[in-house]
Amino acid sequence: MAVFGVDYGWGRPGVAVLKSAGADFACRYVSHDRTGKNLTRAEAEALSAAGIRLVVVWETSAARALDGRDAGAADARAAAARAADCGMPGDRPIYFAVDFDASADQQPEIDAYFDGVASVLGRGRTGMYGGYGPVSRAFDAGKIAYGWQTHAWSDGRWDGRAQLRQYSSGHTLSNVSVDYNRAVADDYGQWLVGASPDAPGYVSVGAAAQPLPPAAWTTVNWNTDHADRRDRDGSSILRGPARYALTASVTVTGVSPGTLLRARAIEVREDDTAKFDAGPVHELTASRADVHVLYALPADTVAGGRRVRFQVVQHGAAEATLTGGSAKLLFWR
Template identity: 65%
Template sequence: MAVFGIDYAWGRPGPAALKRAGAKFVCRYLSHDRTGKNLTRAEAEELSRAGIWLVVVWETTASRALSGRAGGVADAREAQRQASAVGMPAGRPIYFAVDFDAGPSHQAAINAYLDGAAGVLGRFRVGLYGGYGPVKRALDAGRAAWAWQTYAWSGGRWDRRAQLQQYSNEHRLNGVSVDYNRAVADDYGQWRVGDAPPREEDRPGYVSVGLAAEQELPPGVWTTVTWDREYADGDDQHPAGGPDVLSGPARYALTAAVRVRGLPEGTRLRARAVEAEAAAPDRFDAGPVRDFTAAGEETNLLYGLAADVVGKDRRVRLQVFQHGPAPARITGGGARLLFWKG
């Protein structure tokens, strides 16, 4: 679910007005400005006490990112100094603004600027603010780890990798000009003075899938369950309509339930998780096998793995085997999985 936030430069709406508007975070500026644009330590502490998260962006002039590597180095050094002074915890990202309609011909200079910033901060802390084009090109080239995309110069397109979206400008809040934003990732670079969200490696991803269409379950063979309904998959681990629940490498915990119909009472069934090679799914490593006995016309199987690891270029799937005399049917079910990357 998207989280609503606000960005502003000059003027201060104040925590009470921000909270009345429903803002959970604010995006604030770092720069060379001396006329009141920048985030201050007092403001950061006031917002933090009110429970409002902060995100910072460096912007001097709209096209400053065309200054190349040297500009990126200089700006990142000053941005880091200012961010530390206002209380930003170590390791949090800084976004750098490309606040104009940057075309493909500008990208080499922008990438060099981001390279310069990465040389100071580390690539994992470099973010980019801009329209669809520069955001997409920078992410494609691996020049930024974070992206804050504006609707301006974007032609209605959104890059799904961007953690932040600025979707509407020029609103008024408590007499201050503000823009509306939404965070579409759990971690979008937010922090409070003395506080940061859990590290990404400590926060599990989540996949929840289910079955809408029935699937034949022939006797005497392992059948891979196909999940054709997707409830949650913010990290794109499950190709829509396919059998894969998770792409490695990752640690994971899996719980799956399958409903089977059409087996005589007492028929033996088995279930297992497999980790199949992405390029050759018929080659796989099988996990623990759980045994079940059909209860009659309808049987529910519950399979779980409390902790396991799937390797690189492998996919987690669920398989079911039935020992009956004739084909049965998988008529429903679901799988839920928590996973940790890195």
């Protein structure tokens, strides 16, 4: 799933302009600034009321992360207080900026800074904004749980673990300079003022036609996202960690009466999708050439680094066709 959003500092495009531009979220600053750069409570409430989710990033000087662990801890305390004042729930992450072309030789100081951040927020709430190099090295070292990668200093490379991508800069909305972003994960640190941390998220996806070979588990590809009205291209319904409840329905044609069909949810590893855990299998026997396969998983948990997918197998003698389907999922993080 890719969701469109913007980030901006000074100036405010306004809710109506953001909605017209199709922005589902806004990335905003918290810092020591006193000149109007920071997110305010009033702005957070206005965006939340319009359904525009918020993400916060802390930035003072571009190379602040080179100042080490104590600086990270101090910034985390200040960032958490300012974000809370704006209505951010206490379990949401904060991104901290590495806003320069950081080299591998500078990574030890950067890692120390993020150790300081994590000592205050916890590693699960610690995020980094930066180019490909520092973001990837921080993920590799286990220093961050969230990544917001900018196209700057990235040479066209994207780290698949980064939940946010700042892919284009220098745009204008209502005379305010903005950058364009994509959220490529279900949880990218978003929040709304007044929303319970336990409020469920919602996924609603649809599938187009695809072949269904005999006697082979086939992963359903979901090409439409009804929840945010954006096209999607992929087989994953949800990325962990999360608790979730899933219902799915697909239509299969071209099977003979008496053919056995089976369905299951699986949780695949992101680093090796050939490895997965399978959920309960539901079975039915076709009574006609076209059949609706229904599946429900009322409660399960997917771990971090895994994705939920849905599979179907038909045990006929010839290839059949999955002509379409849908899946709905509630999740809690």
